[in-house]
Amino acid sequence: MKKILPILLVSCLIGYFASCEKDDICVDGDTPLLVIGFFDxxxxxxxxxxxxxxxxxxxxxTVINTIVDRSSSLDSIGIPLRINASSTTFAFITDSADDSDAxxxxxxxxxxxxxxxxxxxSKACGIVANYNNLNITLPENEDNWIQDISISQQTIENSNNIHVKIFH
Structure with a gap:
């Protein structure tokens, strides 16, 4: 009986520690940004x-906070889309400056x-939003600095590649 008790105790401890689950750490759990590249x-x-x-x-x-505001050296950017809507409208402003509140x-x-x-x-990351069937409209205007838009990827599942190309 004296030999069985230590063996039983060690078995219980091994079983207890072996059944513990590792802490989940979320690495890939962010909703992807729309990546836009600017081209000639x-x-x-x-x-x-x-x-x-x-x-x-x-x-x-609101001004987008995923890029440096009024930067002069951006050839690509990542911007967030609204997850609670089916569209997001952005004002793209080149040569931006403040002039008396305007x-x-x-x-x-x-x-x-x-x-x-x-x-x-995963359990740690939960649910993220991805986007399908991407479509972009730009009202035509003779003062447009954006001359053309090309969608490279209709589906947004990560922020690793350019999804949209803007030509100016």
Whole structure:
């Protein structure tokens, strides 16, 4: 009996520690950003910086905080889409500057339409939103600094690749 008790105790401890679950750490649990690359309108293979770029979400009237505001060296950006809607409208402003409470610069307004699809990642990460059937509209105007738009990927599941190309 004295030999069985220690063996039973060790067996219980081994069983207890072996049944513990490791803590889950979320590594890939963010909703992806829409990645936009800026390219030269004449030579479409060359990336081209946008001078003093500012991007504002129109409905919320907020400046996007995923990029450096009014940076002069951006040839690609990642911007968040609204997960509780089927479209997001942005004002893309080049040569942006403040002039007595008014925004100056050349403003093009893009409306991005999409379908939101939820994806379960893991217990630690939970659910993220992915986007399908990407479509972008730009009202034509003779003052548009954006000359053309090309959608490279209709589905947004990560922020690793360019989804949309803007030519200017």
């Amino acid at each position: 309108a004449i030579d479409t293979t060359l990336s081209k910086d946008v001078p003093s770029l500012r991007i504002k979400e129109v409905i919320l009237d 925004e100056t610069g050349n403003i093009d307004t893009l409306t991005i339409n999409y379908e939101t699809r939820e994806a379960f990642i």
